[in-house]
Amino acid sequence: MNEHDELLQKVLERLKNNYFSNIKSMLSESEKVEPIILNGLNEPYLPDATAVKSGKNYIVEVETSATLTSEGKDITLKALSKYADSNGIELVVSVPVSIFMDAGKKLSQLKVDASIWDIQ
Secondary structure, eight states, X not given: OOHHHHHHHHHHHHHHHTTOEEEXXXXXXXXXXXXXXXXXXXXXXXXXXXXXXXXEEEEEEEOOHHHHTSTTHHHHHHHHHXXXXXXXXXXXXXXEGGXXXXXHHHHHHHTOOOEEEEEO
């Protein structure tokens, strides 16, 4: 299992432990996440995870130091932010604690409205 998938497993545990429901992820065999159409991307996008808590929908994206700086990530994050905002969905970007500050700077520079969760 690669770093991204290991971090996603930890995020899924956090969601379960914090009473989120209808948790779906790209790693799940039974509860697969649904692809979404994002403006600016040619293909439907598969979020890392989606969940619901207190009637609010969430999209959770996991980023590693490599994926946060990968080519095209800026476009994807901006598109996800616009999609979430226009659909009343909370966007969460989960990162290793070691890049928490870098992620905050990047999201701020991109004007991406998202909560940032650090993963131990």
